[in-house]
Amino acid sequence: xxxxxxxxxxxSFALALLAAAVLTACGGGGGDDAxxxxxKAATPNTTTATPGTSSPSSPAGPVTTTSLVTPACSxxxxxxxxxxxxxxxxxxxxxxxxxxxxxxxxxxxxxNGQDVTLVFTNQxxxxxxxxxxxxxxxxxxSVAESQLRWAxxxxxxxxxxxxxxxxxxxxxxxxxxxxxxxxxxxxxxSVVNDIKTWYHSDNSARTATLVRQRTASDGTTINFWxxxxxxxxxxxxxxxxxxxxAGFVSAGKIYDMLKSVGGPMWGTHSYSNLxxxxxxxxxxxxxxFDHNNTPFGMVGYxxxxxxxxxxxxxPYSNESVSLYLDxxxxxxxxxxxLKAMLMTMAHEGMHMQNFYRRGVVGGPxxxxxxxLEEATAxxxxxxxxxxxxxxxxxxxxVRFPDFVRYAGGSYNCSLLDWTPFGASCDSYAVSxxxxxxxDRQLGLGFYKxxxxxxxxxxxxxxxxxxxxxxxxxxxxxxxxxxxxxxxxSLMPAAASPTGFGFPARVDGGFxxxxxxxxxxxxxxxxxxxxxxxxxxxxxxxVVRKAIKGTYTETVKVPAGTTLSIVIQ
Numbered sequence: 001x002x003x004x005x006x007x008x009x010x011x012s013f014a015l016a017l018l019a020a021a022v023l024t025a026c027g028g029g030g031g032d033d034a035x036x037x038x039x040k041a042a043t044p045n046t047t048t049a050t051p052g053t054s055s056p057s058s059p060a061g062p063v064t065t066t067s068l069v070t071p072a073c074s075x076x077x078x079x080x081x082x083x084x085x086x087x088x089x090x091x092x093x094x095x096x097x098x099x100x101x102x103x104x105x106x107x108x109x110x111x112n113g114q115d116v117t118l119v120f121t122n123q124x125x126x127x128x129x130x131x132x133x134x135x136x137x138x139x140x141x142s143v144a145e146s147q148l149r150w151a152x153x154x155x156x157x158x159x160x161x162x163x164x165x166x167x168x169x170x171x172x173x174x175x176x177x178x179x180x181x182x183x184x185x186x187x188x189x190s191v192v193n194d195i196k197t198w199y200h201s202d203n204s205a206r207t208a209t210l211v212r213q214r215t216a217s218d219g220t221t222i223n224f225w226x227x228x229x230x231x232x233x234x235x236x237x238x239x240x241x242x243x244x245x246a247g248f249v250s251a252g253k254i255y256d257m258l259k260s261v262g263g264p265m266w267g268t269h270s271y272s273n274l275x276x277x278x279x280x281x282x283x284x285x286x287x288x289f290d291h292n293n294t295p296f297g298m299v300g301y302x303x304x305x306x307x308x309x310x311x312x313x314x315p316y317s318n319e320s321v322s323l324y325l326d327x328x329x330x331x332x333x334x335x336x337x338l339k340a341m342l343m344t345m346a347h348e349g350m351h352m353q354n355f356y357r358r359g360v361v362g363g364p365x366x367x368x369x370x371x372l373e374e375a376t377a378x379x380x381x382x383x384x385x386x387x388x389x390x391x392x393x394x395x396x397x398v399r400f401p402d403f404v405r406y407a408g409g410s411y412n413c414s415l416l417d418w419t420p421f422g423a424s425c426d427s428y429a430v431s432x433x434x435x436x437x438x439d440r441q442l443g444l445g446f447y448k449x450x451x452x453x454x455x456x457x458x459x460x461x462x463x464x465x466x467x468x469x470x471x472x473x474x475x476x477x478x479x480x481x482x483x484x485x486x487x488x489s490l491m492p493a494a495a496s497p498t499g500f501g502f503p504a505r506v507d508g509g510f511x512x513x514x515x516x517x518x519x520x521x522x523x524x525x526x527x528x529x530x531x532x533x534x535x536x537x538x539x540x541x542v543v544r545k546a547i548k549g550t551y552t553e554t555v556k557v558p559a560g561t562t563l564s565i566v567i568q
Contacts, residue, residue: 001158001301067107069094069565072485073497077567084110084551084567089495091485092565095123096557101131104557106565109550116544116551117489117566120534123477124560125416125460127533130540131556137543139526157201158298162370165304165355170364172305172314176272190223190281198225198285199316201303201324206287212241214249217256220265221281222249230288230327240330240338247342247388248284252509254346255282257384260508261444262353262451266307266321269360273309275319283322284345286330295333299326300344302351304359323348342388343381350380354451362454369459370418375431379447382436386511395436396515400502402429403487405523411488412527415480415537416460436515437483437502438467444508446470481562484539489566490517490524534558 069092071078077090413425450466464476502515
């Protein structure tokens with residue numbers, strides 16, 4: 001499910017405005033709806049704590065003259081295992097593949113006032129006990145709006161829809177001969193000005209009129225329905241409809257982009273009580289979701305129950321391949337609201353496509369876990385953003401900023417546990433930022449391979465296999481480590497070594513903008529207390545400020561964890 005929030009961006013990053021359009025998808029397991037509230041001025045809290053036995057060149061632990069880390073980048077600021085070049089970005093690492101924590105001595109000479117960032121990356125699916133380590137720099141961005149939580153009813157609705165899309169529908173679907181077009185569930189043959197009753201996700205009946213009918217490049221009919229009470233020049237106007245129409249149906253826009261990366265939205269299947277496999281239009285249904293006279297919140301969704309025929313066990317099916325958009329966001333949200341809706345159609349369209357391709361055709365066991373389902377939808381937004389609006393990119397402008405500044409820090413957040421806008425973790429920021437990194441490093445071919453992979457029912461294994469199709473010597477854990485090093489150290493785009501960073505990419509007609517992490521430095525959150533555990537596939541940065549001479553420290557590294565040292 002999708003919700004909405006936008007970060008204003010003007011040259012350098014400007015956080016002060018939180019009010020517009022991030023897109024949350026209801027299809028894969030929850031939504032990322034955000035209230036369009038404006039962030040209050042916030043004061044960062046910084047802490048510097050230097051142990052009595054430490055010095056700038058030896059911030060913690062016993063002095064050592066050996067170094068058990070090795071260079072992890074080429075053509076960068078590493079001279080060898082014990083020497084920094086004095087400028088640029090240097091990355092060193094050691095991997096603890098054992099079942100117990102180990103001591104890793106580090107001694108790197110040639111540092112001339114640069115910061116040293118230690119990045120712990122848990123490369124296992126279980127929490128690992130985190131040893132004690134001194135914190136010589138911590139930073140907490142205290143902005144209440146960073147702990148956004150949506151109304152309980154909206155959260156429950158998003159969870160309910162997401163769970164149904166992933167598993168709930170399987171209890172109602174029957175394997176067997178698919179219905180033909182003459183049976184119930186056959187495609188509607190609506191014409192403009194037809195009136196129909198649509199059921200909203202809360203089961204309320206809404207009367208809507210077919211206000212526009214278009215034909216996509218592949219011949220698929222695209223219907224735009226507007227709830228009658230919202231079908232007014234002062235509400236959902238023809239100008240708004242023109243923008244939705246152009247953004248979704250026009251050549252090379254959202255529908256064509258979805259089709260090009262993942263195939264059809266609907267088609268052949270072997271279920272007797274899913275709607276007809278042939279001739280189905282795509283219905284875009286604009287309803288006033290909650291009548292709260294406010295834009296944003298939950299702004300759109302895809303609900304798989306509408307793909308089943310209506311019967312006693314599923315009485316609120318709309319028997320259609322359909323996406324649902326919130327009308328008040330369209331006409332009360334201004335330009336940001338319209339932008340949110342366009343991106344929502346891309347996001348929810350991927351949920352629709354994943355449901356058909358992976359759940360219906362592949363089989364329910366092949367549907368992604370929520371963290372990867374939502375990641376693929378945000379990756380679709382990432383690829384589509386430039387064609388929809390060249391000034392906006394969801395990963396650059398929302399997901400990654402949220403990852404850096406969210407609450408207590410999104411670093412030590414389990415990739416596998418879906419906790420959108422929780423007390424200390426926002427899973428949308430985590431999955432979206434990782435997805436944006438993989439898009440830029442691995443490209444469109446990787447993304448297509450991920451969407452189409454039906455060789456495993458394990459989401460981590462599916463992601464690993466897709467990575468190997470374009471980078472055979474790499475892996476999921478390798479890419480995760482590179483992402484966490486880039487994100488945790490705020491590695492500058494211009495100086496990022498090969499294999500790190502968020503570089504610009506043009507691929508298969510899609511344009512991905514560069515992301516420059518140091519622009520977020522004023523809003524970065526660093527831990528103020530060492531956590532008891534390092535969460536599954538999570539990371540934790542610890543910063544040593546302005547080191548001169550030789551950086552020396554013995555670091556205890558948890559089991560199954562990579563320690564990376566970044567000097568810049």
